[in-house]
Amino acid sequence: EAQVTQNPRYLITVTGKKLTVTCSQNMNHEYMSWYRQDPGLGLRQIYYSMNVEVTDKGDVPEGYKVSRKEKRNFPLILESPSPNQTSLYFCASKEPGITEAFFGQGTRLTVV
Amino acid sequence: AQSVAQPEDQVNVAEGNPLTVKCTYSVSGNPYLFWYVQYPNRGLQFLLKYITGDNLVKGSYGFEAEFNKSQTSFHLKKPSALVSDSALYFCAVRDIYNTDKLIFGTGTRLQVFP
Numbered sequence: 001e002a003q004v005t006q007n008p009r010y011l012i013t014v015t016g017k018k019l020t021v022t023c024s025q026n027m028n029h030e031y032m033s034w035y036r037q038d039p040g041l042g043l044r045q046i047y048y049s050m051n052v053e054v055t056d057k058g059d060v061p062e063g064y065k066v067s068r069k070e071k072r073n074f075p076l077i078l079e080s081p082s083p084n085q086t087s088l089y090f091c092a093s094k095e096p097g098i099t100e101a102f103f104g105q106g107t108r109l110t111v112v
Numbered sequence: 113a114q115s116v117a118q119p120e121d122q123v124n125v126a127e128g129n130p131l132t133v134k135c136t137y138s139v140s141g142n143p144y145l146f147w148y149v150q151y152p153n154r155g156l157q158f159l160l161k162y163i164t165g166d167n168l169v170k171g172s173y174g175f176e177a178e179f180n181k182s183q184t185s186f187h188l189k190k191p192s193a194l195v196s197d198s199a200l201y202f203c204a205v206r207d208i209y210n211t212d213k214l215i216f217g218t219g220t221r222l223q224v225f226p
Binding site: 041042043044045098102104106 | 116146148153154155156157158161163202206211213214216217218219
């Protein structure tokens with residue numbers, strides 16, 4: 001089954017404690033991205049990757065890092081989380097062009 | 113600036129009645145438009161897209177969307193709503209500068225009452 005898998009689904013952490021949210025896709029897609037979803041703001045892109053070892057900032061990259069060492073994986077790293085990063089995070093993948101994106105089930109992160 | 117607006121935070125409709133979820137866009141050139149649906153505790157699922165051609169686009173689960181260039185709108189419709197259609201709906205437009213990126217609206221919660 002074609003899917004994008006994120007882990008963990010839920011995470012509560014404390015300010016400043018480094019964390020990683022993993023994302024893996026099994027569709028051999030070149031393009032992957034991370035979004036955060038906040039009430040009244042919709043989804044905003046954090047980072048994206050056009051292929052292995054190619055990453056770039058989206059609209060709200062501050063406080064986040066990513067890496068793309070393998071085509072299937074695109075982890076999101078918060079080196080020093082802060083409460084304003086409390087949000088619902090989605091990973092997505094797609095083929096280049098006017099194609100639909102496939103989304104993971106989301107990770108609900110709470111930073112206290 | 114490119115943007116998508118969903119003017120209604122919530123739409124309520126009775127089961128069996130037609131439903132419309134509104135979306136307007138602002139983008140230079142020809143827009144490429146999408147609708148996604150988010151069920152509780154699930155990721156976003158693709159419903160349909162408009163690229164070019166027929167202004168009425170048919171998608172999954174009986175949904176369709178009407179593209180109107182003069183009104184810069186792309187409203188989502190369904191002739192007969194189901195309770196199971198209750199979810200959060202997002203309209204999106206492809207970014208003209210980063211062509212694999214989607215610019216999303218703020219979402220509209222659809223509530224279908226039995």
